[in-house]
Amino acid sequence: MDVFEALADPVRRELLLRLGEGPARVADLASEHPISRPAVSRHLRVLREAGLVAATASGRERPHALAREGLEPLRAYLAALDAAAATLTPPVAEHQLDALELELRRSGRRRTSGSTSEGETA
Amino acid sequence: MDVFEALADPVRRELLLRLGEGPARVADLASEHPISRPAVSRHLRVLREAGLVAATASGRERPHALAREGLEPLRAYLAALDAAAATLTPPVAEHQLDALELELRRSGRRRTSGSTSEGETA
DNA sequence: GCAATGCGTAACCATACGGTTACCTTTTCG
DNA sequence: CGAAAAGGTAACCGTATGGTTACGCATTGC
Incomplete structure:
Protein backbone atom coordinates (compact mmCIF):
# COMPACT_ATOMS: atom_id res chain seq x y z
CA MET A 1 0.00 0.00 0.00
CA ASP A 2 1.30 3.31 -1.09
CA VAL A 3 1.64 6.26 1.30
CA PHE A 4 -0.10 8.64 -1.05
CA GLU A 5 -2.99 6.29 -1.52
CA ALA A 6 -3.24 5.76 2.20
CA LEU A 7 -3.49 9.49 2.78
CA ALA A 8 -6.11 10.01 0.11
CA ASP A 9 -8.86 9.24 2.59
CA PRO A 10 -9.78 12.00 5.05
CA VAL A 11 -10.54 9.54 7.84
CA ARG A 12 -7.09 8.10 7.56
CA ARG A 13 -5.55 11.53 7.62
CA GLU A 14 -7.44 12.30 10.79
CA LEU A 15 -6.44 9.01 12.35
CA LEU A 16 -2.84 9.74 11.58
CA LEU A 17 -3.02 13.19 13.10
CA ARG A 18 -4.61 11.72 16.17
CA LEU A 19 -1.89 9.10 16.46
CA GLY A 20 0.65 11.84 16.05
CA GLU A 21 -0.43 13.00 19.50
CA GLY A 22 0.24 9.60 20.95
CA PRO A 23 -0.64 5.92 20.63
CA ALA A 24 -4.30 4.93 20.87
CA ARG A 25 -6.41 1.80 20.97
CA VAL A 26 -8.65 0.86 18.10
CA ALA A 27 -11.76 1.29 20.24
CA ASP A 28 -10.74 4.77 21.27
CA LEU A 29 -10.09 5.80 17.71
CA ALA A 30 -13.39 4.30 16.64
CA SER A 31 -15.31 6.20 19.31
CA GLU A 32 -13.89 9.44 17.95
CA HIS A 33 -15.28 8.90 14.48
CA PRO A 34 -18.87 8.52 13.28
CA ILE A 35 -18.12 5.26 11.54
CA SER A 36 -18.14 1.65 12.62
CA ARG A 37 -15.23 0.10 14.45
CA PRO A 38 -14.55 -2.42 11.64
CA ALA A 39 -14.27 0.52 9.28
CA VAL A 40 -11.67 2.07 11.56
CA SER A 41 -9.94 -1.26 11.82
CA ARG A 42 -9.75 -1.45 8.09
CA HIS A 43 -8.32 2.04 7.82
CA LEU A 44 -5.69 1.20 10.38
CA ARG A 45 -4.73 -1.81 8.37
CA VAL A 46 -4.22 0.38 5.34
CA LEU A 47 -2.07 2.74 7.37
CA ARG A 48 -0.05 -0.17 8.72
CA GLU A 49 0.54 -1.56 5.26
CA ALA A 50 1.63 1.86 4.10
CA GLY A 51 4.13 1.95 6.90
CA LEU A 52 2.53 5.01 8.42
CA VAL A 53 1.55 3.41 11.71
CA ALA A 54 2.72 0.48 13.74
CA ALA A 55 0.66 -1.67 16.06
CA THR A 56 1.87 -3.34 19.23
CA ALA A 57 0.30 -6.25 21.07
CA SER A 58 -0.84 -5.57 24.62
CA GLY A 59 -3.02 -8.49 25.63
CA ARG A 60 -6.19 -8.24 23.68
CA GLU A 61 -5.43 -4.66 22.76
CA ARG A 62 -3.63 -3.43 19.72
CA PRO A 63 -2.40 0.09 20.35
CA HIS A 64 -1.40 1.86 17.18
CA ALA A 65 1.21 4.57 16.93
CA LEU A 66 2.39 6.89 14.21
CA ALA A 67 5.47 5.67 12.40
CA ARG A 68 7.11 8.90 11.40
CA GLU A 69 9.61 7.37 9.06
CA MET B 1 -11.08 17.87 -5.55
CA ASP B 2 -8.79 17.35 -2.66
CA VAL B 3 -5.00 17.59 -2.96
CA PHE B 4 -4.43 14.30 -1.20
CA GLU B 5 -6.87 12.52 -3.42
CA ALA B 6 -5.31 14.07 -6.47
CA LEU B 7 -1.90 12.78 -5.47
CA ALA B 8 -3.14 9.28 -4.73
CA ASP B 9 -2.65 8.30 -8.35
CA PRO B 10 0.92 7.61 -9.48
CA VAL B 11 0.32 9.01 -12.94
CA ARG B 12 -0.75 12.29 -11.48
CA ARG B 13 2.26 12.39 -9.23
CA GLU B 14 4.47 11.87 -12.25
CA LEU B 15 2.64 14.52 -14.20
CA LEU B 16 3.13 16.96 -11.38
CA LEU B 17 6.83 16.22 -11.13
CA ARG B 18 7.15 16.70 -14.85
CA LEU B 19 5.33 20.01 -14.69
CA GLY B 20 7.59 21.00 -11.85
CA GLU B 21 10.35 21.15 -14.45
CA GLY B 22 8.36 23.51 -16.61
CA PRO B 23 5.03 23.93 -18.39
CA ALA B 24 4.06 21.34 -20.95
CA ARG B 25 1.35 20.70 -23.49
CA VAL B 26 -1.20 17.96 -23.03
CA ALA B 27 0.07 16.10 -26.07
CA ASP B 28 3.64 16.18 -24.80
CA LEU B 29 2.60 14.85 -21.43
CA ALA B 30 0.50 12.17 -23.09
CA SER B 31 3.39 11.03 -25.28
CA GLU B 32 5.48 10.49 -22.14
CA HIS B 33 3.02 8.04 -20.63
CA PRO B 34 1.75 4.71 -21.87
CA ILE B 35 -1.88 5.77 -21.57
CA SER B 36 -4.29 7.50 -23.88
CA ARG B 37 -4.36 11.24 -24.29
CA PRO B 38 -7.94 11.53 -22.93
CA ALA B 39 -6.74 9.71 -19.83
CA VAL B 40 -4.00 12.28 -19.39
CA SER B 41 -6.49 15.02 -20.05
CA ARG B 42 -8.67 13.66 -17.31
CA HIS B 43 -5.77 13.50 -14.88
CA LEU B 44 -4.87 17.07 -15.67
CA ARG B 45 -8.41 18.10 -14.94
CA VAL B 46 -8.19 16.47 -11.54
CA LEU B 47 -4.94 18.29 -10.85
CA ARG B 48 -6.48 21.59 -11.97
CA GLU B 49 -9.47 21.10 -9.72
CA ALA B 50 -7.17 20.31 -6.84
CA GLY B 51 -5.36 23.57 -7.48
CA LEU B 52 -2.10 21.78 -8.16
CA VAL B 53 -1.75 22.92 -11.75
CA ALA B 54 -3.00 25.76 -13.85
CA ALA B 55 -3.68 25.77 -17.56
CA THR B 56 -3.27 28.69 -19.93
CA ALA B 57 -4.82 29.18 -23.36
CA SER B 58 -2.41 29.45 -26.25
CA GLY B 59 -4.51 29.12 -29.37
CA ARG B 60 -5.59 25.55 -29.57
CA GLU B 61 -3.02 24.55 -27.01
CA ARG B 62 -3.50 24.31 -23.30
CA PRO B 63 -0.12 24.39 -21.60
CA HIS B 64 -0.29 23.28 -17.98
CA ALA B 65 2.04 24.42 -15.25
CA LEU B 66 2.59 23.43 -11.65
CA ALA B 67 0.83 25.69 -9.18
CA ARG B 68 3.12 25.51 -6.20
CA GLU B 69 0.76 27.15 -3.78
C1' DG C 1 -11.09 26.40 -47.86
C1' DC C 2 -10.06 22.04 -46.25
C1' DA C 3 -7.41 18.74 -43.85
C1' DA C 4 -4.66 18.15 -39.89
C1' DT C 5 -3.82 19.11 -35.18
C1' DG C 6 -4.95 19.87 -30.29
C1' DC C 7 -7.81 18.94 -26.71
C1' DG C 8 -12.15 18.42 -23.87
C1' DT C 9 -15.78 15.34 -22.82
C1' DA C 10 -19.31 11.59 -23.07
C1' DA C 11 -20.23 6.83 -22.73
C1' DC C 12 -18.71 2.50 -21.47
C1' DC C 13 -16.38 -0.90 -18.58
C1' DA C 14 -13.74 -3.44 -15.11
C1' DT C 15 -11.96 -2.78 -10.83
C1' DA C 16 -11.35 -0.55 -6.44
C1' DC C 17 -12.90 1.60 -2.30
C1' DG C 18 -15.16 2.74 2.04
C1' DG C 19 -19.10 1.99 4.35
C1' DT C 20 -22.11 -1.78 6.70
C1' DT C 21 -23.45 -6.21 9.57
C1' DA C 22 -22.22 -10.74 11.02
C1' DC C 23 -19.04 -13.83 12.70
C1' DC C 24 -15.07 -15.47 15.10
C1' DT C 25 -10.85 -15.69 18.12
C1' DT C 26 -8.34 -14.06 22.00
C1' DT C 27 -8.01 -11.80 26.31
C1' DT C 28 -9.94 -9.88 30.47
C1' DC C 29 -12.94 -9.58 34.35
C1' DG C 30 -16.44 -10.69 37.84
C1' DC D 1 -15.99 -20.56 34.24
C1' DG D 2 -18.89 -17.73 31.55
C1' DA D 3 -19.82 -13.24 29.98
C1' DA D 4 -17.90 -9.13 28.30
C1' DA D 5 -14.46 -6.65 25.88
C1' DA D 6 -11.15 -6.00 22.08
C1' DG D 7 -10.25 -6.43 17.58
C1' DG D 8 -9.65 -8.86 12.91
C1' DT D 9 -11.96 -10.30 8.78
C1' DA D 10 -15.51 -11.93 5.41
C1' DA D 11 -19.38 -10.86 2.70
C1' DC D 12 -22.23 -7.52 0.89
C1' DC D 13 -23.30 -3.11 -1.29
C1' DG D 14 -23.38 1.43 -3.46
C1' DT D 15 -20.35 4.58 -5.35
C1' DA D 16 -16.06 6.13 -7.33
C1' DT D 17 -12.07 5.69 -10.28
C1' DG D 18 -8.96 5.20 -14.13
C1' DG D 19 -8.64 3.15 -18.27
C1' DT D 20 -10.74 2.92 -23.20
C1' DT D 21 -12.96 4.58 -27.88
C1' DA D 22 -15.80 7.85 -30.18
C1' DC D 23 -17.19 12.35 -31.02
C1' DG D 24 -17.05 17.21 -31.60
C1' DC D 25 -15.24 21.99 -31.47
C1' DA D 26 -11.50 25.31 -32.08
C1' DT D 27 -7.18 26.42 -34.04
C1' DT D 28 -3.50 25.92 -37.30
C1' DG D 29 -1.16 25.09 -41.63
C1' DC D 30 -0.93 24.28 -46.53
Missing part, protein backbone atom coordinates in the same frame (compact mmCIF):
# COMPACT_ATOMS: atom_id res chain seq x y z
CA GLY A 70 6.68 6.33 6.93
CA LEU A 71 6.25 9.94 5.95
CA GLU A 72 9.53 10.05 4.10
CA PRO A 73 8.05 9.36 0.65
CA LEU A 74 5.79 12.35 1.14
CA ARG A 75 8.65 14.60 2.18
CA ALA A 76 10.75 13.24 -0.63
CA TYR A 77 8.05 13.98 -3.14
CA LEU A 78 7.77 17.55 -1.99
CA ALA A 79 11.50 17.84 -2.07
CA ALA A 80 11.58 16.49 -5.60
CA LEU A 81 9.04 19.06 -6.68
CA ASP A 82 11.16 21.76 -5.15
CA ALA A 83 14.29 20.39 -6.76
CA ALA A 84 12.64 20.06 -10.15
CA ALA A 85 12.10 23.78 -10.25
CA ALA A 86 15.80 24.45 -9.64
CA THR A 87 14.81 27.31 -7.38
CA LEU A 88 16.21 28.33 -4.02
CA THR A 89 15.85 24.97 -2.39
CA PRO A 90 17.77 23.53 0.52
CA PRO A 91 20.00 20.57 -0.34
CA VAL A 92 18.11 17.32 -0.50
CA ALA A 93 19.19 15.10 2.35
CA GLU A 94 20.54 11.73 1.41
CA HIS A 95 17.87 9.76 3.25
CA GLN A 96 15.29 11.74 1.36
CA LEU A 97 17.00 10.81 -1.87
CA ASP A 98 16.81 7.19 -0.85
CA ALA A 99 13.11 7.49 -0.12
CA LEU A 100 12.61 9.32 -3.39
CA GLU A 101 14.39 6.61 -5.30
CA LEU A 102 12.25 4.01 -3.59
CA GLU A 103 9.12 5.95 -4.36
CA LEU A 104 10.03 6.46 -7.99
CA ARG A 105 10.94 2.81 -8.36
CA ARG A 106 7.67 1.81 -6.76
CA SER A 107 5.72 4.08 -9.07
CA GLY A 108 7.62 2.75 -12.02
CA ARG A 109 6.87 -0.81 -11.00
CA ARG A 110 3.21 -0.04 -10.66
CA ARG A 111 3.20 1.43 -14.15
CA THR A 112 4.90 -1.44 -15.91
CA SER A 113 3.43 -4.43 -14.16
CA GLY A 114 -0.14 -3.38 -13.66
CA SER A 115 -1.11 -5.07 -10.44
CA THR A 116 2.22 -5.77 -8.85
CA SER A 117 1.93 -5.95 -5.10
CA GLU A 118 2.64 -2.63 -3.50
CA GLY A 119 2.97 -3.41 0.13
CA GLU A 120 6.47 -4.81 0.07
CA THR A 121 7.94 -2.14 2.26
CA ALA A 122 5.28 -2.38 4.93
CA GLY B 70 -1.51 24.15 -4.28
CA LEU B 71 0.95 22.11 -2.26
CA GLU B 72 0.29 24.04 0.91
CA PRO B 73 -2.27 21.59 2.32
CA LEU B 74 0.32 18.86 1.99
CA ARG B 75 2.99 20.90 3.75
CA ALA B 76 0.48 21.95 6.36
CA TYR B 77 -0.49 18.38 7.02
CA LEU B 78 3.12 17.37 7.54
CA ALA B 79 3.60 20.37 9.76
CA ALA B 80 0.57 19.40 11.77
CA LEU B 81 1.92 15.92 12.26
CA ASP B 82 5.19 17.39 13.45
CA ALA B 83 3.42 19.81 15.74
CA ALA B 84 1.16 17.12 17.15
CA ALA B 85 4.17 15.32 18.52
CA ALA B 86 5.28 18.43 20.39
CA THR B 87 8.86 17.56 19.50
CA LEU B 88 11.64 19.79 18.31
CA THR B 89 9.72 21.38 15.51
CA PRO B 90 10.27 24.72 13.84
CA PRO B 91 7.48 27.23 14.41
CA VAL B 92 4.55 26.72 12.09
CA ALA B 93 4.36 29.58 9.64
CA GLU B 94 1.11 31.51 9.63
CA HIS B 95 0.30 30.74 5.98
CA GLN B 96 0.71 27.08 6.81
CA LEU B 97 -1.71 27.51 9.69
CA ASP B 98 -4.17 29.05 7.28
CA ALA B 99 -3.81 26.15 4.89
CA LEU B 100 -4.10 23.73 7.74
CA GLU B 101 -7.28 25.35 8.94
CA LEU B 102 -8.65 25.20 5.42
CA GLU B 103 -7.70 21.56 5.11
CA LEU B 104 -9.22 20.63 8.44
CA ARG B 105 -12.38 22.52 7.62
CA ARG B 106 -12.55 20.82 4.27
CA SER B 107 -12.08 17.42 5.84
CA GLY B 108 -14.69 18.22 8.43
CA ARG B 109 -17.13 19.29 5.78
CA ARG B 110 -16.56 16.10 3.87
CA ARG B 111 -17.23 14.09 7.00
CA THR B 112 -20.44 15.78 8.02
CA SER B 113 -22.11 16.37 4.71
CA GLY B 114 -21.21 13.28 2.78
CA SER B 115 -20.96 14.43 -0.76
CA THR B 116 -20.44 18.13 -0.38
CA SER B 117 -18.59 19.56 -3.31
CA GLU B 118 -14.89 19.67 -2.67
CA GLY B 119 -13.53 21.79 -5.42
CA GLU B 120 -14.44 25.15 -3.95
CA THR B 121 -10.89 26.34 -3.64
CA ALA B 122 -9.85 25.39 -7.12
